[in-house]
Amino acid sequence: MEWPGLATAFWLQLVRDLRLAFRHIGQAANPLMFFVMVTTLFPLALSPAPEQLASIAPGVIWVSALLASLLAAESLFRQDVEDGTMEQLALSPQPLSILLLAKTTAHWLMTGLPLVIMAPIVGHALFLAPEAVPATMLALLLATPVLSLAGAVMAALTVGLRRGGGLLSLLILPIVMPVLIFGARATDLAVQGLDTAGVIYLLSAVLLLAVSLAPAGMAAAMRISLD
Amino acid sequence: MFEFIHKMGSPPHFWRLSGALAPWLGWASLLLIVAGLIGGMVLAPEDYQQKDAFRIIYFHVPSAWLSMFAYVIMATAAAIGLVWRIKLAHSVAAACAPIGASFTFLALATGSIWGKPMWGTWWVWDARLTSELVLLFLYFGYMALRAAIDDETRADRASALLAIIGVINIPIIKYSVEWWNTLHQPATISKLGKPSMDSAMLMPLLIMWLGFTCYFVAVLLIRTRAEILARERNKKWLRDVLGSG
Numbered sequence: 001m002e003w004p005g006l007a008t009a010f011w012l013q014l015v016r017d018l019r020l021a022f023r024h025i026g027q028a029a030n031p032l033m034f035f036v037m038v039t040t041l042f043p044l045a046l047s048p049a050p051e052q053l054a055s056i057a058p059g060v061i062w063v064s065a066l067l068a069s070l071l072a073a074e075s076l077f078r079q080d081v082e083d084g085t086m087e088q089l090a091l092s093p094q095p096l097s098i099l100l101l102a103k104t105t106a107h108w109l110m111t112g113l114p115l116v117i118m119a120p121i122v123g124h125a126l127f128l129a130p131e132a133v134p135a136t137m138l139a140l141l142l143a144t145p146v147l148s149l150a151g152a153v154m155a156a157l158t159v160g161l162r163r164g165g166g167l168l169s170l171l172i173l174p175i176v177m178p179v180l181i182f183g184a185r186a187t188d189l190a191v192q193g194l195d196t197a198g199v200i201y202l203l204s205a206v207l208l209l210a211v212s213l214a215p216a217g218m219a220a221a222m223r224i225s226l227d
Numbered sequence: 228m229f230e231f232i233h234k235m236g237s238p239p240h241f242w243r244l245s246g247a248l249a250p251w252l253g254w255a256s257l258l259l260i261v262a263g264l265i266g267g268m269v270l271a272p273e274d275y276q277q278k279d280a281f282r283i284i285y286f287h288v289p290s291a292w293l294s295m296f297a298y299v300i301m302a303t304a305a306a307i308g309l310v311w312r313i314k315l316a317h318s319v320a321a322a323c324a325p326i327g328a329s330f331t332f333l334a335l336a337t338g339s340i341w342g343k344p345m346w347g348t349w350w351v352w353d354a355r356l357t358s359e360l361v362l363l364f365l366y367f368g369y370m371a372l373r374a375a376i377d378d379e380t381r382a383d384r385a386s387a388l389l390a391i392i393g394v395i396n397i398p399i400i401k402y403s404v405e406w407w408n409t410l411h412q413p414a415t416i417s418k419l420g421k422p423s424m425d426s427a428m429l430m431p432l433l434i435m436w437l438g439f440t441c442y443f444v445a446v447l448l449i450r451t452r453a454e455i456l457a458r459e460r461n462k463k464w465l466r467d468v469l470g471s472g
Contacts, residue, residue, distance in 0.1 A: 153392065157372065157385050157388065157389060158372070158375070158385075160381075161375050161376060163375060167368075167371050167372060167375050170364070170367060170368045170371050171368045171371075171372060171389065173364065174361045174364040174365050174368060174393070174396075175365075175392065175393070175395070175396075177357075177361055178399075217388070217392060220388055221385070221388055224381060224384045224385050224388060225381075225385070227380070227381055227384070
């Protein structure tokens with residue numbers, strides 16, 4: 001029997017996950033809502049003074065994006081493992097790593113990309129310097145896939161556990177800290193009007209590393225969890 | 228070679244060997260640490276800049292070294308356990324984590340006690356301090372993941388994978404002072420042949436380092452024995468060794 005090629009398998013899995021996500025659009029929008037709400041907490045808790053908000057804006061945007069991605073990672077594989085879809089994927093002749101990469105891509109399109117698009121509005125609300133917005137969006141565009149990929153590996157490790165929630169954050173946070181450091185640095189440099197190329201290159205390198213290594217990690221973790 | 232690995236993978240053999248080795252290593256570490264303490268606290272001269280405050284190096288450097296060494300041992304044991312499915316290797320990895328976490332904490336604590344008079348602050352967000360803190364979180368994550376999974380085999384394999392992923396942090400800690408050149412000073416003793424310390428200060432440090440390492444191995448053996456006791460509690464060989472039912 002002829003199996004569809006890798007690209008077809010990837011594409012079919014991606015389309016299936018996107019279709020499912022659009023049928024439960026409320027659930028998919030949760031991380032975005034969370035991102036916006038966390039950023040509105042800071043002016044309420046600190047002070048609404050524009051100059052003070054402008055100085056903390058890069059940090060607030062990046063920490064909120066990180067927290068939103070943590071929240072999103074929780075639901076990444078849960079439903080498919082619970083209803084048995086994941087076992088079928090693991091048994092299929094296609095490599096599990098590619099299928100999980102497709103799922104993670106769909107997940108990023110639904111939860112990561114909206115953060116990138118929302119960033120200018122949130123930045124404006126926090127009085128972030130307008131010239132820092134393009135650099136922030138570019139850095140978020142490179143960083144949010146890394147957050148999704150790292151989240152996917154850890155979600156695959158903890159997916160069968162009943163009390164996985166807090167544990168998942170404990171596992172994801174240490175490994176994504178470099179992304180937070182470089183990302184916030186990119187925004188910070190742009191605010192000061194300095195060149196962000198170096199940090200952007202570093203983030204790109206981290207993304208390449210994550211795209212090449214994370215799928216193998218996800219597949220190994222998922223096979224352990226399905227045991 | 229394979230016979231050796233095979234033998235080491237068998238819990239009864241490890242039980243005998245570790246039982247014989249642990250006391251020797253324990254006493255050796257006690258002697259070395261006492262000697263190192265006398266050398267470091269009494270015999271070594273004062274630093275011309277830092278006065279007596281530099282003496283905390285005799286705790287700080289060995290702890291920091293072991294915090295990373297323990298992680299490498301843990302990840303290596305975990306990888307061996309994952310690839311060759313040797314349960315004993317998983318026991319070693321599991322036994323390693325709390326010791327490594329303790330040394331990481333000790334390195335951070337002694338570092339901040341030293342940092343207060345020297346840098347004027349308990350804590351700096353310097354590359355090496357931050358990456359060492361991340362190491363502490365990695366140990367916590369490893370232990371939390373292991374504790375969260377009830378099934379032993381699954382806990383072994385899942386936490387092994389996590390330990391291997393976390394290895395990425397070790398070179399970052401090691402080279403952080405060279406890559407980012409922030410507040411923490413570069414290594415003092417790794418420059419073989421031309422150490423940037425006087426030998427009266429260096430010798431006690433090497434002795435302390437050896438003593439700490441012996442202590443680590445001794446505790447690791449003892450903790451692994453405890454793991455074996457828990458895992459093999461229903462096995463016949465263990466009852467035979469312990470002599471009762």
